[in-house]
Amino acid sequence: MAAKNDGYIDILLERYWSCETTLSEEQELRDFFSQSNLPAAWQPYAPLFAYTREEQSVSLSEGFDERLKKAMEKEKAGNKEYITIRIFAPLLRVAASLLLIVGLGISIFFITRQNNNPWFVETYDDPNAAIKDATYALEKLSHALQTTEEASLETIRVIDDLDIDWSALDSLMAEDEELTADSLAATAQEKKDTLHIGTFISNNKKEKEI
């Protein structure tokens, strides 16, 4: 059987190397080379067919399909997200522009608010030299304030010199106010009376007609 087998295996091997074997013939070869008491002449081929057999025994692990499905769904969901971003892209651009405008607006607001910031080159390095000009400025300002104060005082002095009888003026003003109040009251009363008379005449007329 071994001799017969030898010839048969030789033929199968020849066909195997020429890639002409069928699946069942390849299975026969794998079965043959998986024997434990393999003749020494065939020993070199045994690892090749053992490897092929091992590789064929590799199968998908449990839950592979499920994991694949989940991964595919995730990718699909990812694609959906991308589509959402694409739909909102113009709005995002508008939002970014608005954000930029608001940011710049705030910056402008703060810059204009802080216009006391010295955006100039300092004239002096030495404070002793600068103090002369600084005090000159303050002196000028002080002089302006004092001049105004003096002008106001002078005006008051001139008015004082006019020797105006303020109490008489006050009483005149008070009288004037009283007179004005009286005349206003009188006018109001007159108008009221006129209205009463008008109503009285119209009522009389109505009575006569009846």
Next chain:
Amino acid sequence: MRKTMLVLIILLTSASLSANGFVTQFIHKYSEEGRPLNNVNIGKTMLDKMAANTEDEELKNAFKELKSIRIISSENAKDSRYYFEKANDLVKEEFGDYEEMVSVNERNSRISVWMKRGDKNVQELILISLDEENHLSIITVSGKIDFKTFSKLSGTLKNEPALTEDLPENK
């Protein structure tokens, strides 16, 4: 988008120019080569140093509270009169948020003081003056301005040892 950016940059530039204040705008707008002007700028750092160097308490406090002092001056009578009118025009046209606080028109001198009130600690003041000798002084002061102290300073300043010589007035 590019147009918006351009508009914003222009706005920012104009805002920053306005933020530079009266002195910068005045020089930018009216300064002429044929009519030379003197310009002195004193910032917060220098004012603090000056406060540290001054012995007089009132002056020390006045300097501490200020943020900047800027001065433009001219000693040429003709130029001074020209710049005086221009400065008054500028403050009326471009600095509408300033109120005229003091205005003195004497026979030989004219002074106007304009003020913008910000918050309590930041006030801005512009003084435009043409003195008896037709010398122009434009002074801007910013910071916390205490007028009571300022009006009293005149006597104090004359007693400051550092000021007995070389005041711009005496040049």
